[in-house]
Amino acid sequence: MSSDIVLPGQPIPIPRGPIPQVGSGVYSRDGTVRASLIGVPSYAGSTLEIKRTRPRPPAPNSVVLGSVTRLSPLQAVVSINVVDGVPLPAGEEFTGVIRVQDVRATEKDKVKIADCFRGGDVVRGLVLSLGDARSYYVTTARNDLGVIFATSEAGATMEPVSWQEMRCPKTGKIEKRKCAKPEGM
Amino acid sequence: MAQSNFDRRRINGPEESFQPTFEDDDDRETRWKPGNPRIGRGARDIRPIFLTAGLINQANGSAYIETEKTKIACAVYGPRQSKSTTYNEKGRLNVEVKFSPFSCTRRRVPIRDAEDRSVAVQIQQALVPAVRLELLPKSTIDIFITIIENDGIEGCIAAGSVAASAALxxxxxxxxGLVASCSAAVVGKEIWLDPTEEEGKASSGTLILAGMPALGTITSVWQSGSMTPADGIKCMEACQERYTDIHAVIAQSLLDNAQNNT
Structure with missing residues (x-):
C-alpha cells in the first residue's frame, strides 16, 4: 500500500492513452501530472483526483449547512458550519448571505425574509459565488434546499407540513419557513 | 523610563542576563581555531534531523523538528475566512514566529525584539511560491512557529521552513511541492553546511537556500555577511545537493504519518 500514497510534488504515473483531466489535489506542470496533496490518487470518470478529507473553504456549487444568525428585510446571514459534508472546526465558520432574490425560484417578488427564516434555523444551501469581501452568496432556490431544522416558539423541533409551513408538535401552531424537501421522500 | 514599557502580564526576568562562564571555557582544546578543520563533523555534513508531523492535535496540521540543539514546533490553522475588509482573489499566508524566552543563550524578552519578525518574513518567502493560494480565495492560512531551542539563526530559519512545509x-x-531548506556558512576558505551558533559567529558570511527538490525550483535565497560571488554560487550548489536529502527526510516522515492514520 505504501507505494500508492503520493506526496505533494510527486509525479503520478499515468497509464498509456489520453491524458486524464486534473481534478482536486492534482495539477499538471510542464506536461507532468503531479500531486498537490498527500493521498491515494483515484479516477472519477476521466478525472484524476486525490480526495481530501480535511475541511476546505466554500467554493461555488458546494452544498453547505449553516445556522441563521441575522435577519434583515433584504437578506439572511448564515454562519456556514459544514461544507460538502465536511464539518469545519469550531470557531472557523464562514459567513454566507441569502439575499431575498435567492430564497426561492418562483414568485421572487413576493418573498419576505421573515416568512422564510428565523434566527437559529439550520439551512441547507448552495454557494452561488464568492460574494463580497465579507460573505459568500448562498441560494436556497431548489426543492431540496431550505430550512432543514427549526425550533418553534415553544422550543420544540418542528416538522415540515408544506413547502412554506412547519408545525410545532407541542402546540400545533403553524410557522412559516422555506422548507427543504426531506431526504428520501 | 524602564517603568513605562514594563511588561506586567508576564513573569519578568532580570533586566540583563548572562551565561555562566567557566574557567576552562576559553583554553579548551576542543575550540575551533582558524585554519583547523571543522570539529565534530565534515564540512559538508548537516546535523541529523528528527521530524514528525501531526503532533499538535487541535491544530489543522503540525510538525516538530529537531536538529541536535535546534528544536522547533510548528502549527497550521485554517484555511479560515480572512478578517480583512478587501476582497482578495488569492489566499493569504500568515507566518508568525515566536522565540521561547529560554531559547537562546541570552534571555529573549517576549515582545521587545524584532528578530522573530525577520525570521517570519524569511520563512514566509520560502513557502509562498509552493502553496497553491489561488485555490483559496478570501481565505487565510495561519502558521505559528515556536522556537523552543535555538542553535544558529540560519539553521532555525531552514528548519522552520522545513517544519512549516511538513505541517502544511x-x-x-x-x-x-514540499519545501526543503538548507543553510551554509563561509568559514575561512571552507564552506560549512548547517552552521551552529558558534560556527555562524566564526563565519564571514552565511546563505540560506530554500526550494522544491521535486520540481527542481528554488523558492528563496537569503544571503547575509560578506561573500564573494564564487563562494555564493558554491554555497548554493552545496545547499541544493544537501536539501534533496532533507526532502527525503520530510517525505519519509509524512509517509509514516499517513500510513499510521489509515
Whole structure:
C-alpha cells in the first residue's frame, strides 16, 4: 500500500492513452501530472483526483449547512458550519448571505425574509459565488434546499407540513419557513 | 523610563542576563581555531534531523523538528475566512514566529525584539511560491512557529521552513511541492553546511537556500555577511545537493504519518 500514497510534488504515473483531466489535489506542470496533496490518487470518470478529507473553504456549487444568525428585510446571514459534508472546526465558520432574490425560484417578488427564516434555523444551501469581501452568496432556490431544522416558539423541533409551513408538535401552531424537501421522500 | 514599557502580564526576568562562564571555557582544546578543520563533523555534513508531523492535535496540521540543539514546533490553522475588509482573489499566508524566552543563550524578552519578525518574513518567502493560494480565495492560512531551542539563526530559519512545509502538507493544504531548506556558512576558505551558533559567529558570511527538490525550483535565497560571488554560487550548489536529502527526510516522515492514520 505504501507505494500508492503520493506526496505533494510527486509525479503520478499515468497509464498509456489520453491524458486524464486534473481534478482536486492534482495539477499538471510542464506536461507532468503531479500531486498537490498527500493521498491515494483515484479516477472519477476521466478525472484524476486525490480526495481530501480535511475541511476546505466554500467554493461555488458546494452544498453547505449553516445556522441563521441575522435577519434583515433584504437578506439572511448564515454562519456556514459544514461544507460538502465536511464539518469545519469550531470557531472557523464562514459567513454566507441569502439575499431575498435567492430564497426561492418562483414568485421572487413576493418573498419576505421573515416568512422564510428565523434566527437559529439550520439551512441547507448552495454557494452561488464568492460574494463580497465579507460573505459568500448562498441560494436556497431548489426543492431540496431550505430550512432543514427549526425550533418553534415553544422550543420544540418542528416538522415540515408544506413547502412554506412547519408545525410545532407541542402546540400545533403553524410557522412559516422555506422548507427543504426531506431526504428520501 | 524602564517603568513605562514594563511588561506586567508576564513573569519578568532580570533586566540583563548572562551565561555562566567557566574557567576552562576559553583554553579548551576542543575550540575551533582558524585554519583547523571543522570539529565534530565534515564540512559538508548537516546535523541529523528528527521530524514528525501531526503532533499538535487541535491544530489543522503540525510538525516538530529537531536538529541536535535546534528544536522547533510548528502549527497550521485554517484555511479560515480572512478578517480583512478587501476582497482578495488569492489566499493569504500568515507566518508568525515566536522565540521561547529560554531559547537562546541570552534571555529573549517576549515582545521587545524584532528578530522573530525577520525570521517570519524569511520563512514566509520560502513557502509562498509552493502553496497553491489561488485555490483559496478570501481565505487565510495561519502558521505559528515556536522556537523552543535555538542553535544558529540560519539553521532555525531552514528548519522552520522545513517544519512549516511538513505541517502544511499534514494540514491537507494544496502545494506544488514540499519545501526543503538548507543553510551554509563561509568559514575561512571552507564552506560549512548547517552552521551552529558558534560556527555562524566564526563565519564571514552565511546563505540560506530554500526550494522544491521535486520540481527542481528554488523558492528563496537569503544571503547575509560578506561573500564573494564564487563562494555564493558554491554555497548554493552545496545547499541544493544537501536539501534533496532533507526532502527525503520530510517525505519519509509524512509517509509514516499517513500510513499510521489509515
Amino acid at each position: 502538507a499534514d494540514a491537507g493544504i494544496e502545494m506544488l
